Amino acid sequence: MSAPSYNFAYLDEQTKRMIRRAILKAIAVPGYQVPFASREMPMPYGWGTGGVQITASIIGPKDVLKVIDQGSDDTTNAVSIRAFFAKVASVAVTTRTREADIIQTRHRIPETPLAEGQIIVFQVPIPEPLRFLEPRETETRLMHALEDYGPMHIKLYEDIARHGHIATTYAYPVRVAGRYLMDPSPTPKFDNPKMHISPALQLFGAGREKRIYAIPPNTEVVSLDFEDHPFEVQRFDRTCALCGAAGVYLDEVLTDDKGARMFVCSDTDHCECRQAAPRLAEGA
Amino acid sequence: MRRAAPRPRFSGFDDPVFDAQMTFRAVMNATANPGRVEELSLLPDMPSRLAASLAAAALALIDHDTPVFLDRSFASDPDIAASLSFHTGCGFVEDPSCAAFALIGHPAECPAFSSFAQGTLEYPDRSATLFLQVEKLDNEAGLRLRGPGISDSRHLAAAPLPASLAEELAANRERFPQGVDLLLFNGSRLAALPRSTRVEG
Numbered sequence: 001m002s003a004p005s006y007n008f009a010y011l012d013e014q015t016k017r018m019i020r021r022a023i024l025k026a027i028a029v030p031g032y033q034v035p036f037a038s039r040e041m042p043m044p045y046g047w048g049t050g051g052v053q054i055t056a057s058i059i060g061p062k063d064v065l066k067v068i069d070q071g072s073d074d075t076t077n078a079v080s081i082r083a084f085f086a087k088v089a090s091v092a093v094t095t096r097t098r099e100a101d102i103i104q105t106r107h108r109i110p111e112t113p114l115a116e117g118q119i120i121v122f123q124v125p126i127p128e129p130l131r132f133l134e135p136r137e138t139e140t141r142l143m144h145a146l147e148d149y150g151p152m153h154i155k156l157y158e159d160i161a162r163h164g165h166i167a168t169t170y171a172y173p174v175r176v177a178g179r180y181l182m183d184p185s186p187t188p189k190f191d192n193p194k195m196h197i198s199p200a201l202q203l204f205g206a207g208r209e210k211r212i213y214a215i216p217p218n219t220e221v222v223s224l225d226f227e228d229h230p231f232e233v234q235r236f237d238r239t240c241a242l243c244g245a246a247g248v249y250l251d252e253v254l255t256d257d258k259g260a261r262m263f264v265c266s267d268t269d270h271c272e273c274r275q276a277a278p279r280l281a282e283g284a
Numbered sequence: 285m286r287r288a289a290p291r292p293r294f295s296g297f298d299d300p301v302f303d304a305q306m307t308f309r310a311v312m313n314a315t316a317n318p319g320r321v322e323e324l325s326l327l328p329d330m331p332s333r334l335a336a337s338l339a340a341a342a343l344a345l346i347d348h349d350t351p352v353f354l355d356r357s358f359a360s361d362p363d364i365a366a367s368l369s370f371h372t373g374c375g376f377v378e379d380p381s382c383a384a385f386a387l388i389g390h391p392a393e394c395p396a397f398s399s400f401a402q403g404t405l406e407y408p409d410r411s412a413t414l415f416l417q418v419e420k421l422d423n424e425a426g427l428r429l430r431g432p433g434i435s436d437s438r439h440l441a442a443a444p445l446p447a448s449l450a451e452e453l454a455a456n457r458e459r460f461p462q463g464v465d466l467l468l469f470n471g472s473r474l475a476a477l478p479r480s481t482r483v484e485g
Contacts, residue, residue, distance in 0.1 A: 008301050017347050020308045021384075024345075025409040027315045028465045028478035030432045034409045058312065060305045145405035177432045177480065179461065197435075201316045216316045216433035216480075 009056040009089040015039055019057040019212070023203060026214035031176030032144070033127050038210040048081060049207025051104050051123035055085065058119065058203075059102060064092045066100035071108035071249065071266035078106070095269050107170070109191040111248050111270040114200035116217065122185045124206040127213060129173045129183040149181045152224060160229055169234065175222045176215055184221075190233045190249045195221040240265045243274035293363065295329045296343055296371040303328065307344040311467065314476040319429040319440035321422060321475045331363040333389065335417045338469035342415065346385055348373040353383035353400075353412075357390040383412050391416040392444045397452045400464050408461035411479075418442045421470035431481040440475055442468050453483045 007013065015037075022036040041049040059065065065085050069078040073095040081104060082093045094100050097112040104121040114120060130140045133151045143149070152173050159167045172189035176182045184192060185204060195202060195215060202215040215221060225231035239246045241262040248270065250263040265271035297303035303326045310322040330339035346352060352374045358364050364387075368374055377383050380399045388394045394416065403411035426441030446452060456463040456479055463479035477483070 008305075013301060013304065014347055016308075017304075017345060018349065020312070021345055021350070022409070023312060024315050024413070024465070025411070027312070027433075028480055029408050029461045030480055032408060032461055035407075058305075058309065060309060061302065141406040201312075214316075216318075218435040219432040 006088050008061075009059055009085070010042075011039065011053065011056045015053075016057045019053055022212045023054065023057065023214065026203070026212050027201075027216050029180070030215055030219055031174075031180030031182040031213060033211040033213045035210055036212050038207045041207065043080070043084075045208040046125065047077060048104070048106055048123035050205030050209075050212070051106070051121045051207075052081060052084070052205075053207060054121045054203050054205040054212065055102060055104050056089070058121075059085065059089055059091060061089070061091065063101040064094050064099055066094050066097065066103045066269075067105070068103065068108060068110065068267075068269075069106045070251070071110070072268045074268060096273075097269055107186050107188075108249070108266060109187060109194045111245075111265070111267045112273075114194075114198055116199040118200040120200050120202050122187075122202065122204045124183070124185040124204045124211070125208070126171075127183055127185075127204065127206040127209050127211040129171075129181050144180060147179070149175075152181060153226075156224060156226070160226075166225070166229060166231075172231075173224050175220075175224065177219050178222075181224075182213065182215075182221075188234060188249060189223065189231075192221070192223045192231070193233065197221075236263065238263055240271060240274075243271045245271065245274055292367065292370050294331060294367040294371075296367070297328045297340070298326065300343075302326075303340070304344040307340040310474065311341050311344065311476070314467070314474055315465070315478050316433050317438075318431065318433045318476055318478055318481040319423070319427070319438040321440075321473050324472045324474065327472055330367055331361060333358065333361045333364060334387075335469040335471055337472050337474045338387070338415050338417050341467060341469070341474065342368060342385070342387065343371055345413075346372040346374045348375070350384035351375050351377045351382055353377055353380050353386040355386070355388045355390055355394065357393075358387050380412070386412055386414045388414060388416045391418060391446060394446050397456050397464050402459060402462040402464065405462065408463070411462065411464055413465045413467060416442075416445070416466060416468050418468050418470050419444065421468055421473050421475060428484040429477070429481050430484065433478075434481070437484075440468075440477075442470075442475070450483065453477070457482055 022034045026034045067078045067082040069075040097110040106123045171186045204213045223231040249266045251266045314322045327336035400412035420443040424441040429438045466477040
């Protein structure tokens with residue numbers, strides 16, 4: 001007899017069924033936060049326990065998994081979650097966006113456009129976009145029920161009154177399919193347009209807050225704005241110092257203690273692919 | 285004298301873990317792409333009155349947390365309740381409004397969609413999922429679907445369906461975000477009509 005071991009993908013089957021049912025309801029009501037009985041995972045809250053539980057519930061032995069943290073495949077969070085699934089589900093893992101069936105992400109959407117059939121799983125710290133405006137869950141539930149989203153517009157207006165422009169740069173609120181106000185997780189607003197009419201299924205998991213929500217493929221995702229202050233993404237007046245990419249999200253990296261710095265792609269896979277194929281890079 | 289435990293007459297999934305996972309992914313893909321017909325390759329051993337895809341989805345999603353409603357045609361075959369109960373541990377309810385899943389073998393006589401749990405405005409997820417077993421299911425011309433998960437529009441042909449389906453579905457969409465979600469099954473195939481989908485013609 002073999003020694004006792006974990007079930008495939010760590011979670012027990014009853015937990016997976018409960019999460020799977022929540023995912024189906026989340027897809028049926030795009031942008032609505034479905035409560036679920038979040039389990040304790042062998043990693044602390046804030047490390048992506050919501051995303052990990054979704055991935056564990058959907059993944060199969062033939063899937064190829066990619067995990068990114070702020071666009072990077074090689075930071076602690078990404079490496080440890082990738083190793084977790086390689087161990088408990090024996091799945092193939094990759095850093096290549098194109099090769100992945102499931103991409104678990106913390107706060108970025110890859111620069112390489114996602115394809116039909118791919119699933120992107122977001123780790124979400126605070127799923128309720130209205131939470132900082134209204135701390136009571138009973139009230140935010142009611143606000144969603146009544147589509148009472150005026151306070152969010154007021155918050156954005158206050159940005160304009162104070163700073164002259166909408167100063168919200170990440171977790172920028174969106175309306176999904178013309179109905180629910182949704183927090184896109186703390187992705188930079190640079191990535192909001194990638195959620196709109198995406199060919200990939202987008203799933204969001206918040207472990208500590210015990211919520212799952214979803215955006216089906218080909219679904220309208222509109223960032224809130226005003227006629228005279230239309231939604232805009234961050235622009236960078238330079239290109240990646242490593243691969244020369246323009247029009248991508250850049251990270252600022254300090255290189256010494258005298259103030260020298262460089263700007264590089266936050267999406268490490270995108271950057272590596274471009275460095276490996278410099279001729280393609282010139283065309284981009 | 286010890287007697288051997290009775291063996292179930294229907295053995296369900298060959299591999300409960302991996303077969304349930306593959307079935308769920310097909311149901312999830314169907315729900316994310318409303319109207320698109322998905323094909324299941326791993327099918328369980330369940331009473332033959334149940335379409336194989338319906339039986340697989342039931343085994344993958346139902347458990348002791350989800351009360352099940354059986355319509356008259358499924359309830360008339362005692363093997364169905366017995367095998368579902370054996371493999372999932374589910375309980376059965378007579379009142380459609382108490383069911384998390386409703387298994388409908390004769391969709392033409394399906395109780396009104398509004399008689400099932402609709403969820404509340406605050407918690408629209410507390411609503412029923414209806415499994416309808418149909419004799420025809422493909423992407424030929426039929427219902428014209430629009431909405432989240434559909435690029436432009438998609439066709440779905442299914443029969444038999446309730447005579448008042450168009451009105452029922454329109455009313456279901458009208459109640460959004462409340463409402464029921466439909467899964468349609470035929471042989472090894474399935475398709476979904478979640479409440480977010482608008483149905484024309």
